[in-house]
Amino acid sequence: MKGIYWQKGDTLDYTPKEAVEYGQVVDLTTRIGVAAxxxxxxxxxxxxxxxxxQMDKDGSEIALGAALYYDKSGDQITTTAEGHTPAGYAAAPAAAGTGTVLVKLLG
Known part of the structure; x- marks a missing residue:
């Protein structure tokens, strides 16, 4: 089999069943994307x-490089893997009680 270059992949085409707003996190089952x-x-x-x-997070402390997951029901980022979609990793630490974290997407 040969791999033939198709595109860079920074963005991917997506056709939603329901309207999606700019910046909305989209759960793709094994990862997330963000509406452009x-x-x-x-x-x-x-x-x-x-x-x-920058995304909303639960109240936990998050270390730089920590694996992050999307909690669809809470519409927020968490460090808890079970039942949540892989999102990426923390691009900066986030203190407990703060409302946001910088997420480096999985790609």
């Missing part, structure tokens, strides 16, 4: 698949 713009239901748009994004 508003995407209407049934219309094709793009998801960012690489980069560092």
């Amino acid at each position: 713009s508003d995407i209407a239901a049934g219309e094709q748009g793009q998801l960012h698949m690489t980069g560092v994004f």
